[in-house]
Amino acid sequence: MxxxxxxxxxxxxxxxxxxxxxxxxxxxxxxxxxxxxxxxxxxxxxxxxxxxxxVVHPGEERRGHIFGDVRLGRKGPWDLTKDLDIQSGIGSVKIDLSQAQIPEGEHRVRAESWIGDVDVWVPQDLAYSATGRVVVGSLRMLERRDDGVLLERTVTSANYDVAARRVRIEASLIIGDVRIRLA
Incomplete structure (x- = not known):
């Protein structure tokens, strides 16, 4: 289903x-x-x-703001032991997974915003599956960039299915830019 x-x-x-x-x-x-x-x-x-x-699911951490920015990982190490769900009304969401301590298993990072930017940095050695959605704005995933309306794309690392540590990233935005980059 x-x-x-x-x-x-x-x-x-x-x-x-x-x-x-x-x-x-x-x-x-x-x-x-x-x-x-x-x-x-x-x-x-x-x-x-x-x-x-x-609505909070077991094993999930939720953060959100109606106005303002949400930043994770730019000031040093942090733990990603639970699935992470971030909502923002108007503002930026910035998640640096290169600073995250990630245990084995699959973890989900979801960032949703109405107006603003969503930026996610993924370390080179981490297996990932990333989906970006934008209603109006731009979508940049790795080196490919698209501008327009109703954009959606998924990129997956080659070793995602067999990796011991992996992260499923979902970034959604109504108006603004979604950027998912390798750190």
Whole structure:
């Protein structure tokens, strides 16, 4: 069974709601420009943040900010013993896995943001499978860069399936740049 990320669910729900509001505006002029649209949009965003805060899976560490930057690993070693899930509303997410102490096994690092940048540095000796998604912006994975709308790409190291230590990286962004690079 395919597991959808919360970013995909949020984006699908947001686009569906936007379409419904536009349809309502066409059928009943003035409703959207009146006092209905923005309160409902704010309620929807609030419920989404609450839902994300309540759903934590065993063995997962969660970090997030509505505004501001999230940085891991630029100031020295840190432990990646649990799966890592980072959410950011507006701001940058920077994860340096070259400074991470990673035990054997498969670990998941997921970074989602609405507006900003997501940067992940992967050490040369670490097996990885990295997926990047951008609704509007640029996607740079290793040496390949694409700019545009609705971008998605996955790159996997040659030894990923047999490596003792490996990391599955998922980086999603609505507006901005996703960059996954070798350190």
């Amino acid at each position: 395919r597991r959808f990320s919360s970013g995909q669910i949020f984006l699908g729900a947001f686009i569906t709601l936007l379409g419904l509001f536009l349809l309502l505006d066409a059928l009943f002029p003035g409703v959207i420009r009146g006092s209905v649209f923005w309160p409902l949009a704010i309620i929807f965003l609030g419920l989404w943040f609450l839902w994300r805060a309540l």
